[in-house]
Amino acid sequence: MANGSIAGSRRTCSPHRICDAVTDSELRALLLDCLALWDRPGQVTAMAHGLEIIVGQERFHLQRAPAEMRPVRWLLQTPKRRAAARPPRALPSVVALLAALRNALGAEGGNGLRIGAPG
Secondary structure, X not given: OHHHOOOOOOOOOEOOEOOOOOOHHHHHHHHXXXXXXXXXXXXXXXXXXXXXXXXXXXXXXEEEOOHHHOOOOEEEEOHHHHHOOOOOEEEOOHHHXXXXXXXXXXXXXXXXXXXXXOO
């Protein structure tokens, strides 16, 4: 996971660094599941420095943020940001990453879960 790589599938931990909450292979599987849930057929491919997410003609690039950027965890480059010569969007969590990707794809959000008695 050095240099923002997502290509491997191992957790990295050290006494000086918090373990990554999700492995690379888990993240790829999660993204594929989300694309299916959002009805956006696509591919998620491991690259040398991250994941490439292809949906239709759009290409997104995702990589882990360097440790010095913490609490930022993810960097997401979208086609619109790339076209505007803007840097990747910095995201603090997997939840924020999924929300940003869903919004960039124009996908619908799901119904909110409500727990409790009706009325």
